[in-house]
Amino acid sequence: MLSPARFVLAAALLLVLRLPAPAPVSAARPIVADKPAPSEATATARWLAAQNTWGVLSTISSDLNGAPFGNVVSYSDGLPGEGHGIPYFYLTTLDPTARDALEDERTSFTLSEFPLGTCGKIDPENPTCSKLTLNGKLKLVDLQSSEADFAKSALFTKHPEMKDWPKNHHFKIFKLEIENIFLIDWFGGPKPISPSQYLEFERNKQSVMSS
Amino acid sequence: MLSPARFVLAAALLLVLRLPAPAPVSAARPIVADKPAPSEATATARWLAAQNTWGVLSTISSDLNGAPFGNVVSYSDGLPGEGHGIPYFYLTTLDPTARDALEDERTSFTLSEFPLGTCGKIDPENPTCSKLTLNGKLKLVDLQSSEADFAKSALFTKHPEMKDWPKNHHFKIFKLEIENIFLIDWFGGPKPISPSQYLEFERNKQSVMSS
Incomplete structure (x- = not known):
């Protein structure tokens, strides 16, 4: 038998243990290590680019008289844990996307947090x-350049x-020269991030990119 | 001790049990129930549309002077197990995608098998x-129509x-009027599927759409 004092202590302990935890901001969202807070827009954009391995690359289609054409592609912005933010691609002109880009460089590259598994039960369209949508110009990378060596290492890893x-x-290396950034990571519309804010972010915040 | 006959039998049994299974076509690919064979292109396209719940919708951007703009959106082509192939969307003109489509209907909608988990260790860019990329016109659906009732039910489920x-x-219901289909589901380039083949497929093959 417990003494009355011990009984009170045990009852109090049980009560504490059985109390529900304080409700998080969004109950269905898991707490994810490494994911930046929604207030850290640039960190979130770079985290999405570093963590994902594929996205949709949209071009102006020459086959479809100038309509947009989105295609699933793989990419890399650096070695794991060392993302630099610029997406590199390995494309063949047997595919319409590379052919389109060689005629019209204007390109959009779109990533979602959803396939990372960190949205929990939140809908993919929930803000x-x-x-992240990166818009800019899709450029061929000279295969003889040191940038091509970096891109190959980033892609093949x-x-x-x-x-x-x-x-x-005849796969070729392409890169997106980023001119416009569209990020939604919370309520209240897209966050304003400039390409230089995005690209220079790594200098002080390497740890956010760990994967 | 085993008799010689039993020894031979046991040894044969051991040999059979330890033989590797015949190598599948692609060792890293899991065998997935319900996924149509690569030779069944139309079934595969409809399966992708029925199984996924989100994709990338690309428009001609008015904010970006006619560049393509890809955006992550949720969609539904019908109730679970009853996909009809036409993707319906629930979009607000607070978002650039809906605004773009109201100015220029030309739209591309792109889906990948990768987030379904059925590609195994195969790369997302491996053919x-x-x-699947569906190209066509993004149209507003009249909220007073029976089609809107169907779309709402499909989306909200x-x-x-x-x-x-x-x-x-002020979310509105949009649909993609499909005019061109780009499917890659094996080596050898995109499969030719007409919109009518795609849309009429369900009549005899409901079972493929089970989810």
Whole structure:
């Protein structure tokens, strides 16, 4: 039998243990390590670019008389844990996206937080499930440049099978020169982030990019 | 001790049990129930539309002087297990995508098999990890029509939180009138599927759409 004092203590302990935790801002959202707070818009944009491995690249379609054309592509913005924010792609002109970009460089690249699994039960279109659209020009990277070496290393580390893709498909490295950033990571509309804020963010905040 | 006959039998049994299984076409790809064979292109396209719940909708951007603009959106092509192939969306003109479409209807909607989890270790850009791009015109659906009732039911069943989204955001129902279909589900380039093949597929193949 417990003494009355111990009984009170035990009852109090049980009460504390059984009390519900304070309700989080969004009950269905899991707490995710490494994900920046919604107030840190630039960090969130860079986190989305560093954590994802694929997205949709949209071009102005020459096959479809200038209509937009979105295509699923893989990409990398750096080695795991060392994202630099610029997405590099490994594309073949057998695919319409690369052909389109060589005729009209204007391109949009779109990423969602949803496939990372960190939106929990929040709907993919809910503004608190973040999404990033980078607009700019899709440029060929000179295969003889040091940038191409960096891009190959970044791509082949996150996408190991790429290095074995058929040589006769003549895959080329492309990069997105970012001119406009559209980020939604909370209520209240897109966050204003300039390309320089986005690209220079890493200098002081490498830890956010860990994956 | 085993008799010689039993020893031979046991050894044969051991041999059979320890033999590796015949190598599948693609060792890293899991065998997925309900996923149509790569040779069944139309079924695969409809399966992708029925199984996914979000994708990237690309428009001609008025804010960005006619550049393409891809945006993450939720959608539904019908009740679970009863997909009809036409994607319906619930969009607000607070978002650039709906505003763009009201100025220029030309739109591209892109889906990947990758987030379904059925590509296994295959890269998202590998042609055997299927991807679907539906091009056409994004049209407003009259909220007083029976089509709007169908679309609302389809959307709110797959995206329950939508029905509680803020009334003052004036969400509207849009549909994609499909004019061109781009499907990659195996090596050898995109599969030719006409909009009518795609839309009429369900009549005899409801079972493929089960989810």
